[in-house]
Amino acid sequence: MNQVADRPVWNWDVVWEHLPAIWGGMVVIIQATVAGITIAMILGLFLALGRRSQNRWIAWPFAAVIDFIRSTPLLIQLFFVFFALPELGIVLGARTSLVLGLGVHYATYASEAYRAGINAVEKGQWEAATALNLSPGTTWQKVILPQAIPKVIPALGNFLVAMIKDAPLGSSIGVAGVLFVARSIGSQTFQYVETMTIAGVLFLAVSVPAALFVQFLERKYGYEAA
Numbered sequence: 429m430n431q432v433a434d435r436p437v438w439n440w441d442v443v444w445e446h447l448p449a450i451w452g453g454m455v456v457i458i459q460a461t462v463a464g465i466t467i468a469m470i471l472g473l474f475l476a477l478g479r480r481s482q483n484r485w486i487a488w489p490f491a492a493v494i495d496f497i498r499s500t501p502l503l504i505q506l507f508f509v510f511f512a513l514p515e516l517g518i519v520l521g522a523r524t525s526l527v528l529g530l531g532v533h534y535a536t537y538a539s540e541a542y543r544a545g546i547n548a549v550e551k552g553q554w555e556a557a558t559a560l561n562l563s564p565g566t567t568w569q570k571v572i573l574p575q576a577i578p579k580v581i582p583a584l585g586n587f588l589v590a591m592i593k594d595a596p597l598g599s600s601i602g603v604a605g606v607l608f609v610a611r612s613i614g615s616q617t618f619q620y621v622e623t624m625t626i627a628g629v630l631f632l633a634v635s636v637p638a639a640l641f642v643q644f645l646e647r648k649y650g651y652e653a654a
Contacts, residue, residue, distance in 0.1 A: 438621060438622065439622060442622040442623070443622050443626060446617075446622070447626060450609050450610050450613070450623065450626050451630060452609065453606035453610065453627075454605075454606040454627075454631075454634065456604060457595045457598075459523075460527050460598065460605070461591050461595050463527040464526075464529075464530030464531045465530075465531075465587065465588050467528070467530075468530070468531050468534035468535040468537075468587065469538055469584060471531060471532065471535035471538075472534070472536070472537070472539040473538070473539070474539075475490055475493070475535060475536065475539035476538075476542035476543045479491050480543060494536045494540070497533060502529060502530070502594055502597060503597050503600060505532070505533055506526065506529040506597060506598070506600065506601055507601070509525040509529050510522065510525040510601040522601050523598070523603055526595065526597075526601065526603050530591055530595060534590075534591055538584060538587060541580040541584060542577075542580055544579075544580065544583075545577060545578075545580040546573075548579055549572055549576050553571055556571075557572075581646055582642065582646060584642075585643075585645070588642065589639055589642075592634060592638060593631070599611070606630060611623070
């Protein structure tokens with residue numbers, strides 16, 4: 429008799445037995461996402477400012493880098509960081525490669541969001557800063573960025589949720605994330621229904637609070653959708 433056919437469709441024993449291991453993989457994803465989004469927000473602002481430079485010899489290279497990274501798949505970028513950079517003498521661990529890949533990839537998207545937010549600041553604000561004889565640093569820190577950043581919070585929040593869903597690509601370079609662990613357990617137990625369902629539920633349990641947190645930030649900083 430076929431044992432696979434006789435096996436129950438859903439086995440709670442499998443769920444309780446392997447939930448801790450799969451949750452451990454989810455923790456890896458959360459850690460990579462937090463580190464990645466931090467890099468993306470900081471580097472993205474730097475890229476946005478570089479692209480807005482009045483000097484075309486500065487702005488053009490920034491624009492070229494942003495467009496190149498946005499136009500290539502994240503998976504290829506992860507392969508390049510993990511497999512190609514060692515040939516150039518730069519050796520990074522799997523988790524470090526994942527964090528760096530996520531951070532740089534989403535920094536290019538964040539830069540465009542920042543740029544749109546900065547461009548949305550009224551011209552009168554720039555003129556007022558000039559009339560008050562504020563230094564460029566003070567103008568950016570006290571006038572422009574406090575008005576621009578709240579406008580891009582929804583976009584940055586979307587990038588956070590998207591990064592959570594892209595982080596499992598790290599399994600392709602050996603990062604033991606939730607998908608890697610669930611697939612490994614499924615291949616050993618042949619209980620893919622339970623393991624993949626657990627992985628999906630854990631993603632939902634993380635992404636929904638992340639989306640709610642973004643909504644909280646929107647309300648806190650007074651952002652209102654048009």
